[in-house]
Amino acid sequence: MAETVTELDRLRAFADELIGDSADSWDRAGTIPEEIVRKAGARGLMCAQVPERHGGLGLSSADNGELTAFVGSRCSSLRSLMTSQGMAAWTVQRLGDRKQRAALLPRLAGGEQAAVAFSEPGAGSDLSAMATRIEPDGDRVVVTGEKVWITAACYAEHLVVFGRYGDGTAAVVVPAHAEGVRVERVPEPLGCRAAGHARVRLDGVRVPAAEVLGGAGQSTELLVSTALAYGRMSVAWGCAGILRGALASVSRHARTRTQFGKPLAGHQLVARHVAELLAAEQTATRVCAHASHCWDTRSPEVVSATVLAKYVSSRHAAAGAATAVQVLASAGAQESHPVARAYRDAKLMEIIEGSNEICELLLAEHALSVHA
Amino acid sequence: MTTTPEPTADVIAERITRFLEERTKISFAVDTDVFASGSVNSLFAMELVVFLEESFDVEIGGSDLRLDNMRTVRSMTGLVQRLRDADEDGHG
Numbered sequence: 001m002a003e004t005v006t007e008l009d010r011l012r013a014f015a016d017e018l019i020g021d022s023a024d025s026w027d028r029a030g031t032i033p034e035e036i037v038r039k040a041g042a043r044g045l046m047c048a049q050v051p052e053r054h055g056g057l058g059l060s061s062a063d064n065g066e067l068t069a070f071v072g073s074r075c076s077s078l079r080s081l082m083t084s085q086g087m088a089a090w091t092v093q094r095l096g097d098r099k100q101r102a103a104l105l106p107r108l109a110g111g112e113q114a115a116v117a118f119s120e121p122g123a124g125s126d127l128s129a130m131a132t133r134i135e136p137d138g139d140r141v142v143v144t145g146e147k148v149w150i151t152a153a154c155y156a157e158h159l160v161v162f163g164r165y166g167d168g169t170a171a172v173v174v175p176a177h178a179e180g181v182r183v184e185r186v187p188e189p190l191g192c193r194a195a196g197h198a199r200v201r202l203d204g205v206r207v208p209a210a211e212v213l214g215g216a217g218q219s220t221e222l223l224v225s226t227a228l229a230y231g232r233m234s235v236a237w238g239c240a241g242i243l244r245g246a247l248a249s250v251s252r253h254a255r256t257r258t259q260f261g262k263p264l265a266g267h268q269l270v271a272r273h274v275a276e277l278l279a280a281e282q283t284a285t286r287v288c289a290h291a292s293h294c295w296d297t298r299s300p301e302v303v304s305a306t307v308l309a310k311y312v313s314s315r316h317a318a319a320g321a322a323t324a325v326q327v328l329a330s331a332g333a334q335e336s337h338p339v340a341r342a343y344r345d346a347k348l349m350e351i352i353e354g355s356n357e358i359c360e361l362l363l364a365e366h367a368l369s370v371h372a
Numbered sequence: 373m374t375t376t377p378e379p380t381a382d383v384i385a386e387r388i389t390r391f392l393e394e395r396t397k398i399s400f401a402v403d404t405d406v407f408a409s410g411s412v413n414s415l416f417a418m419e420l421v422v423f424l425e426e427s428f429d430v431e432i433g434g435s436d437l438r439l440d441n442m443r444t445v446r447s448m449t450g451l452v453q454r455l456r457d458a459d460e461d462g463h464g
């Protein structure tokens with residue numbers, strides 16, 4: 001019986017080899033070696049959903065999700081770079097015109113790293129408060145503002161910057177090394193420590209007007225939700241991965257560690273932790289798979305299903321990672337140990353791309369309009 | 373090559389109205405502001421985008437992502453027709 005090896009299998013094997021057992025040390029160092037990021041990018045791992053006609057691998061959302069979960073089970077920092085890169089590519093694909101897609105997507109698919117910048121000191125959950133300005137000036141635009149907590153910015157060649165344009169909003173692609181751009185690393189973030197978060201100052205940065213994606217002056221809400229749709233899906237799958245990693249650590253430890261004359265798993269209170277982790281991992285996987293199915297079949301339900309996946313998966317990941325630390329106890333209580341990382345990383349997933357509370361507001365509104 | 377006849381404005385409007393009704397349980401007149409009703413949420417505009425794209429085989433790209441395009445059955449119908457016409461001109 002010949003087993004078919006899929007592109008997804010090959011990508012997982014590639015990621016497995018690339019990450020090896022280095023994630024702990026990347027976390028401690030607060031950075032992933034450039035060489036690794038470059039290799040992952042060149043293989044197309046970072047935004048594997050970009051269509052083949054644009055130089056990408058053309059993975060379905062479901063397959064890209066599984067790939068994201070695999071990387072997320074090993075290293076949430078590298079997974080975060082994938083999320084940013086994929087979100088940048090998706091933003092170009094959705095908001096850009098044909099010329100922009102043709103110019104930018106092959107570069108992103110080929111590994112030029114990108115970051116996506118919405119958040120500002122005065123605009124976190126409320127992105128309508130963004131103050132960054134994109135102002136036309138002849139055949140150029142001038143970008144001025146301050147962005148905070150921009151994942152991947154320390155590795156990035158391109159920054160997709162959202163800001164006010166006329167009486168609406170626009171996204172513009174700014175070279176990270178353009179004059180007037182300053183990228184300042186966030187010192188010692190709680191989690192995803194090697195994901196290169198930075199404060200980005202844009203001081204009258206001049207770029208060609210052709211870098212403004214798809215015209216300009218669109219609705220903030222539609223623009224932001226379009227970009228975030230990918231980010232939410234990616235974080236959701238990444239959290240399913242965190243749960244897979246936690247489940248593996250816990251299962252191994254509960255079988256091998258003996259206390260009171262039997263393996264930990266032989267104690268029913270510990271066994272319950274294992275069962276709960278399994279249920280959490282399966283729940284997260286199913287809700288992500290459903291959202292990806294909606295994405296791949298282009299069902300309008302994709303919009304709410306994606307928020308649901310992000311919400312359910314990140315909540316389970318945060319709770320599940322805490323459970324994993326509980327079961328490993330002192331064995332997992334060391335800085336940068338996989339479950340210690342999971343504990344710190346997962347907590348942040350309840351904050352980004354729509355915090356728990358923001359997702360709850362969206363889901364409640366959705367429920368009230370559909371089920372009332 | 374597809375030989376499906378181009379849907380008329382009435383056919384497009386009819387399908388949009390039906391989707392709105394299924395989804396919101398409200399029957400909207402062609403010029404009623406969907407968002408002013410208060411019964412649809414902020415994600416709903418995105419749902420409409422995906423619905424229009426999938427149902428009428430169009431791509432609603434950057435410059436068309438405006439709430440005004442999604443506001444009424446008439447404006448959505450106009451958007452779909454414009455995008456389909458542009459496609460005929462070899463833009464696809």
Ligand SMILES: Cc1cc2nc3c(=O)[nH]c(=O)nc-3n(C[C@H](O)[C@H](O)[C@H](O)COP(=O)(O)OP(=O)(O)OC[C@H]3O[C@@H](n4cnc5c(N)ncnc54)[C@H](O)[C@@H]3O)c2cc1C
Pocket residue numbers: 084116117118119123124125126148149150151152189191192197348351352353354355356357358361
């Ligand atoms: C690890 C990490 C990576 C990030 N990466 C990026 C990135 O790549 N690009 C980017 O642009 N940004 C990024 N961010 C920023 C992130 O998007 C924001 O942190 C997030 O949107 C929340 O904003 P805030 O931190 O300002 O919190 P606030 O908006 O100040 O919220 C504080 C608390 O109040 C709650 N709250 C706010 N409004 C409401 C409300 N209406 N109802 C109920 N509760 C409410 C929130 O849920 C939260 O619990 C990142 C952040 C982190 C931590």
